[in-house]
Amino acid sequence: MIEKDDFLKKAFRRYYYENINKICAPQRLPEREIGYLTFYPEKMIRHVTLKNEGELKALLVHEAPKSVYYSTAYYDDPSAPINSRLWKGADLVFDIDLDHMPFKENHMTFIYICNSCNSFFADLNNKRCSLCGSEKITTANIPTKEGLEYGKDEIIRLIDILTEDFGIGKDKIKIYFSGKRGYHLTVENSLYEDVDQNFRLELSDYLTLNGFKLLNTILNRNVPINDLHQIFPLPHEKGWMGRLSKSFFEDIIGIKLENWDETYLRSLLQKYFSTITYKDLQLSLEKVIDKIKIRIDTNVTTDIHRIFRMPETLHGETGLLKKRITNIDTFHPLVDAIAFSQEPIKVYVDYAPRFELNEQIFGPYKKEEVILPEMAAVFLICMGLAKPLEFP
Amino acid sequence: MQILGEEDLIKYPFLEETRQYIAKLGLTLDDFTLNEFEKVIRRCELRLMSSKYPPELYTLDKDTDLLSFMLAVIIIKASQREDVIARFAFNEASRAEYFLKTERNKSILTYILRRLLNINIYEVDYAICNEYYEYAIHVKDYVKLSSSLKSLHWKIVNKIVSNGLVYLRRQELIRLARDKIFQEIFKRIKDAPTPIVPQKLQYLVDIVRNRPLPKRLHESSVLTEDPPCVKQILDKIKSGKNLSHYERFFITTFLLKKGKSTEEIVSLFSSSPDFNEKIAKYQVEHIAGLRGGRKRYNVPDCKTLFSQGLCYKDDSCNNISHPLNYKLKKGDKTLDRKRRFSKESI
Numbered sequence: 001m002i003e004k005d006d007f008l009k010k011a012f013r014r015y016y017y018e019n020i021n022k023i024c025a026p027q028r029l030p031e032r033e034i035g036y037l038t039f040y041p042e043k044m045i046r047h048v049t050l051k052n053e054g055e056l057k058a059l060l061v062h063e064a065p066k067s068v069y070y071s072t073a074y075y076d077d078p079s080a081p082i083n084s085r086l087w088k089g090a091d092l093v094f095d096i097d098l099d100h101m102p103f104k105e106n107h108m109t110f111i112y113i114c115n116s117c118n119s120f121f122a123d124l125n126n127k128r129c130s131l132c133g134s135e136k137i138t139t140a141n142i143p144t145k146e147g148l149e150y151g152k153d154e155i156i157r158l159i160d161i162l163t164e165d166f167g168i169g170k171d172k173i174k175i176y177f178s179g180k181r182g183y184h185l186t187v188e189n190s191l192y193e194d195v196d197q198n199f200r201l202e203l204s205d206y207l208t209l210n211g212f213k214l215l216n217t218i219l220n221r222n223v224p225i226n227d228l229h230q231i232f233p234l235p236h237e238k239g240w241m242g243r244l245s246k247s248f249f250e251d252i253i254g255i256k257l258e259n260w261d262e263t264y265l266r267s268l269l270q271k272y273f274s275t276i277t278y279k280d281l282q283l284s285l286e287k288v289i290d291k292i293k294i295r296i297d298t299n300v301t302t303d304i305h306r307i308f309r310m311p312e313t314l315h316g317e318t319g320l321l322k323k324r325i326t327n328i329d330t331f332h333p334l335v336d337a338i339a340f341s342q343e344p345i346k347v348y349v350d351y352a353p354r355f356e357l358n359e360q361i362f363g364p365y366k367k368e369e370v371i372l373p374e375m376a377a378v379f380l381i382c383m384g385l386a387k388p389l390e391f392p
Numbered sequence: 393m394q395i396l397g398e399e400d401l402i403k404y405p406f407l408e409e410t411r412q413y414i415a416k417l418g419l420t421l422d423d424f425t426l427n428e429f430e431k432v433i434r435r436c437e438l439r440l441m442s443s444k445y446p447p448e449l450y451t452l453d454k455d456t457d458l459l460s461f462m463l464a465v466i467i468i469k470a471s472q473r474e475d476v477i478a479r480f481a482f483n484e485a486s487r488a489e490y491f492l493k494t495e496r497n498k499s500i501l502t503y504i505l506r507r508l509l510n511i512n513i514y515e516v517d518y519a520i521c522n523e524y525y526e527y528a529i530h531v532k533d534y535v536k537l538s539s540s541l542k543s544l545h546w547k548i549v550n551k552i553v554s555n556g557l558v559y560l561r562r563q564e565l566i567r568l569a570r571d572k573i574f575q576e577i578f579k580r581i582k583d584a585p586t587p588i589v590p591q592k593l594q595y596l597v598d599i600v601r602n603r604p605l606p607k608r609l610h611e612s613s614v615l616t617e618d619p620p621c622v623k624q625i626l627d628k629i630k631s632g633k634n635l636s637h638y639e640r641f642f643i644t645t646f647l648l649k650k651g652k653s654t655e656e657i658v659s660l661f662s663s664s665p666d667f668n669e670k671i672a673k674y675q676v677e678h679i680a681g682l683r684g685g686r687k688r689y690n691v692p693d694c695k696t697l698f699s700q701g702l703c704y705k706d707d708s709c710n711n712i713s714h715p716l717n718y719k720l721k722k723g724d725k726t727l728d729r730k731r732r733f734s735k736e737s738i
Contacts, residue, residue: 197696198539199532212549239554298700
C-alpha cells in the first residue's frame, strides 16, 4: 500500500514543478505573513516571510505544501510575533461558502464517516453510526455543479453592493473559486485598506443584514396601509432600500421590472396593498430580506490578522486550484480549477458518491479498486475517500 | 470662507478661536481674583457645580461665557477629578448641541459641523419613506464617529449608504457632532498639564474636589450571574452540542477572566462530541497567552458578539456594552441613571 500523504505530496510537488510559471505572487508579498500546511507531519508553519516571487516558487516546489496561505494584512515585519509587528492595513476579504447557504439537496453530496469503525454512509440516522453505534462521526461533502452555480449569484450580488454602496472600483476587486466549496472576493488597494475591525464588523453586518431595522421605517404605522404606496421605496432608491424594493416587485408582486415609471409603480403598489394586511406585508418583506442578504462568512471578513488561501495554489482537501475568475458567467469551477491530468491511476475507493469533474461523471463506488484519471484520483484521495494503489 | 463671529465662539467655546481670542486679552489667572471678574466667577461656578446646565448657560453672555469656560477648564484640571471632566464635557457638548439644533442659517450650520467634525460633509437633498436627508459623510468617517453609539439605529445596515457615503438627517449629524465635542473636550482637559491655581481661587478647586463621587460600577456588585450570551453557550455544552470556533473563543476568554483555570475550561469542553483534548488544551492555552504569540486575548464586547450572531440580549442586560459588565443593574438606580446619561436620544 502506498502512503496517502506520500502520494499526494509527490503529486503536488510535480504539479508545482511543471506549472511554476503560472504562479504569480500576491501583491506586496514581503509585507505579508505566509503560512503553509505540510503533508507529514501535518503541521501548520506560520510567520514566514518571503522576499519575492522566486522565494515563493522555491517554497512551493521544495515543500510541496498541502495548503498555502497569505495574510490579508500588511505588516512591517510579518515574521515577528503578532504583538510586536506593526499592522499597516489589510485587504477586504469575503468568503462565500456553500456551507453558509440555505441547504438545498442538489447543492452538495454528504458523506458521513464513522471515526470508530471507519465506515462510510450516505445517510446518518440518529447521529450514530449504524454499524457500531458510535457518535464520533465526521462529515465530508462534495459540492455539485448546481451548488457552485448557485454560489456565483451571491458573488455577483456582493460585487454590486461593494461597487454601488461603498464606491469600490471594479478594478480593485478580484474574485476566485476557493478550490473547494465556494468563492473568495478580495479588494486590494482601496481606501478601505486601513479600516479597523470595528468597520469590518459593521460592513459584515451591512452585507448580511444583521440588525436590519429599516423595515420599521418602511412599515410606518402612522401611515394606513392604503396610503403606504405613496412612501414605499422604489427600485431606483439608494442602498438596500432600492434592492429590497426591486425584489419586492419581482418576487412578491411578481412583475418583471421593465417600466420604472414612478406613477406606474406606485399604482401597482396601491393595487397590491389593497388586498393585504400589514402583517402580510411584514411577512413578505421578511422573506425578501432573507432572499437578498449576502451570506458571507463573518469570521473571514472581520479578522484583521487572517491568513487566507493563496491564489493559484492547490487546495489540500480537493486537489483543485484556488482559481482567479475573470468572467464569472463562463467560469466552470469543476473544469477551470482542475490541476491534475487525465493519466489513469489505480486506486482503492472506500466510498464515493456520484460526482462530476471536467464534465465527466464518476461513481458511485464502494470498497472497490478503480482506475481513475489522476484528477479524480487525487480528488478522492484528498477527501479521504480513496487510497492510492500506484504512483502515476 | 465662513468667518466665525463672536456669537459663534460663545456658542462653541471649545473652538481653537476661543484660545486665540482670550490670548489677545492678555489675562493671567491672578486677574480673575479682581472684582471686575465677579460675573465670570459666578458663571464659572455654574459650569463647575451643575450636574445639568441651568437655562442661564443656554443664553449668550459674551466675554463672561468665554472666560468662564476657560476658567472652568483650568479649575477642573487642577481638581484632577476625571468624573467631573466627563460631566463637564458632556454638559458642554449638550449645550453646543442645543445651539446647533436651533441654528437657522444652514450654511453656518454646515460650516460649524465641518469645523467640529473635521471631515468632509456634503449637503444633499434626498428623501425616502417620509424621511429627509440633508447631509452625507463618508462611510469610514461615519463608522468612526458612531462607534460609541450603542443603538442599532446607528449601524450602517440601518442607514442609506450609497457610493461610499452615508446619508444623514440633520439631527443625526448634530448628534454625532455632540459625541465628537464630548470626546474632544474630555481628551483636551485630560491631556493638559495640571495648572497652578492662585490661592484666592483655590476654593473653586475645592468645590470640584468635594463634589460627591459617583457610585463606581464594579464596587457594589460582583459578577454572580452569567449574561444570556454566556448562559446560551454553557447550555449548549451541557446538552452535548458542538460549539462553533467563535463560541469556544468567547467562552474561553470569558471564563479565564472570571478566574477559571485552563484545566477547568478544557474539562468543560470534554463533553463536546468533537472534543480532542490535545487541540482544546492548545487553543485554551493560546487564548490565555501561555503559548504562541503570548498574547492574552480580551473578552469580545457586545457589538462583536452581535455581529457573530452570539448576542442573546434581554432586559436583564440593561444596555451594557460588554458582557463583563453584566449584573450591575437591577434595582441600582444610580447606575441606571449613569447609563441613561451616556445613551443617545434622537
